[in-house]
Amino acid sequence: MVAVESGVAPQQDRDDVARRLLDSSETLSYDPTEEVDWDTPLDTSYHGASPEWSTLYGTSYWDEMSPEQQRELTRQEAASVASTGIWFEMILQQMVLRDFYAKDPTDPSFQWALTEIADECRHSIMFARGAAKLGAPAYRPNRVVVELGRLFKSVAFGESAYAAILVAEEVLDVMQRDWMRDERVAPFVRTINNIHVVEESRHMKFAREETKARLQGSGKLRRQVDALVVAIASYFIVTSMVNKKVYANAGLDSERAVREAKANEHHKSMMRSSCAGLMEFLNSAGLLTRSAMWFYKRANLI
Template sequence: MAVSTPRPETQNQPLEDGIARRLLESSEQLSYDPLTEVDWETPLDEDFHGASPEWSTLYGTRYWAEMTDAQRKALTRQEAASVASTGIWFEMILQQMVLRDIYAKDPTDDTFQWALTEIADECRHSIMFARGAKKLRAPAYRPHRVAVELGRFFKTVAFGEAAYAAILVAEEVLDVMQRDWMRDERVVPFVRTINNIHVVEESRHMRFARDETRKRLARAGWLRRQIHSVMIAVASYVIVTSMVNRKVYANAGLDEARAVREAKANEHHKSMLRSSCSGLMEFLTSVGLLTRPALYFYKRAHLI
C-alpha cells in the first residue's frame, strides 16, 4: 500500500476542483498495488466459493437444491470470474471515455490529474481481475458480440453526463455485491482481497462520477436529458445482463440449457440486483435521469 503526505490545498484553487483535489489526496494516502497485496502464489483452494453463494444466479432455484456443495462452489468461482471479465470489458470502455473527455484540457487542473489517476487505477484493476479469473481456473468470458459492438458505439458517442452516469451505474452494482464478497469467509481469500481493493478505490471513482454527472447536467437542456437518460439506461441493461456468461454453467459441470432457464426465472437473484441499486436509483431520480423511457430498460435489467 502506497502512503504519502497529502498536499495542502492552494488558496486560489478553483471551487470545481475541490472534490478532485480531495480525491487525489485520498489516492495518495490509500491506494494498493495488487501485484503485492494479493496472494497470487497460494494454489486455489476448492473448498471455498468464488463469491457469496447468495449472489449466484442459481441460488434459491430447484437446480441449486439438487447441486452438491462442490458444484455450488465451482459455479460461484466461474460466476466470479465472469463478473471480473465483464469488469475488464467495461473498464476499457470507461478509460476511453475519460481520456476523450479530458483530451486537450489543462493538465495542471486537479480534475485532469484525478482523471489520469482514475485511469491508472482502472489499468491496475483490469490486470488484477484478469489474474484473478485465471487463478479461478476460468476461461476468458467475453460479452456477446452484440454487447461488444454496442459498447464500441457507446464509448464513441457518449459524452458528459451520459458517460459519467453510465460509469456510476456499472460501479454501483459491482460495489454492493463486492462488499458482500469481501466480508464473506466462505469466499476464497485472494478474491476477498481483490474485492476489498476494488471497493476502496472505486469509492473515489463513484464520488467523482456523481459530481461530474451533476456538473454536466447543470448545463443540459430537456431534450439532452431525455436522450441521455435512455442512453444510460440501455448501457446499464447491456452491462448488467452481460455480467454472467451462460458458459459458466457448462464450465461448472452443469446442464447449461436448464441452468440458463432457471437463472432467468430466479426471483431471488432479481431481488438482489434491485436491492443493490436502490441508492443508485435515488441518485438518478434526484438528477432527473430516471425518465419513463429509461425505466423500461432498468426494469428489464431487474434494477428497479
C-alpha cells in the same frame, strides 16, 4: 475524467473535489501485485462469491447441486463478473483519454483523470489474474454487446458517460462489499474485492459529482435523451455480467441453468435491493424517465 464545460460548475469546486480525490489516492491505494496472494494454489473448498449472489441460488437446480458444484459455479460466476468489469473498464479508460485530450495538464481534474486511469489499469490486471486463478476462461460479452460498447465509448460524453459509469460501478460495488466480508469466499478474492471497493469509491464520487454538474441548466429534451442512453447502456452492462457459458464450465446442464436463472426471483430481488440508492440518485438527477425505467426493469434493477 470528462471536463465540465465553462459555466456548468464553478471551477474552484471542481478543483477542490479533484484535489481531495488526489490526496485520498496518495493516502490509501494498493498495489495488487503485493497485496494479493497470487502464489498459494486455489483452495476449492472456498466459493468465488457469496452463494446468495449466484444466479441459481434459491432455485431447485441449486438445491440439487452438490456443495462442490455450488462452489465451482460461484467461482465461474465471479470470474465472469471480473471479465465484464475488465471490458467496461477499458471503455471507461478510452472515454477518459478522449475527453481529456489536449486539455490543461495543470488542472487538478486532469491529474485526477490520469490517476483514475492508472487505478483502472491495475484493476483490470488484478481481475484478469484473479479470473485465471479461479480456473476460468476469458469470458466476454456477446459480439453485439461488444460492438455496442465500441460505439458507446466513441460517442458518449458528459452526463451520459458519467451516469453509465456510475451504474456499472455501483452495481459491482454492492456485490463486492458482500463478497469481501464473506469468509466462505476464497481469501485472495476477498482481497481483490476489498481493493476494488476502496479505490472505486473515489471513482464513484467523481462520477456522481460530474453527472450532477453536467446536468445543471439542461433542458427536458436533453434529460430525456440522456436518461434513455444511460438506461440502455446499463442494461447491456448488467445483463452481460454473468456469461451463459459459466454453467457448462461448472459442469451443469446449460439449457436448464439458463432457464432457471432467468426465472430466479431471489436473484432479481438481490439486484433490485442493491440498486435502491442508485435509482434514488438517478431519479433526483431527472434520469429515471418512463422509457429509462423500462430498461432498468428488464435488467431487474428496479
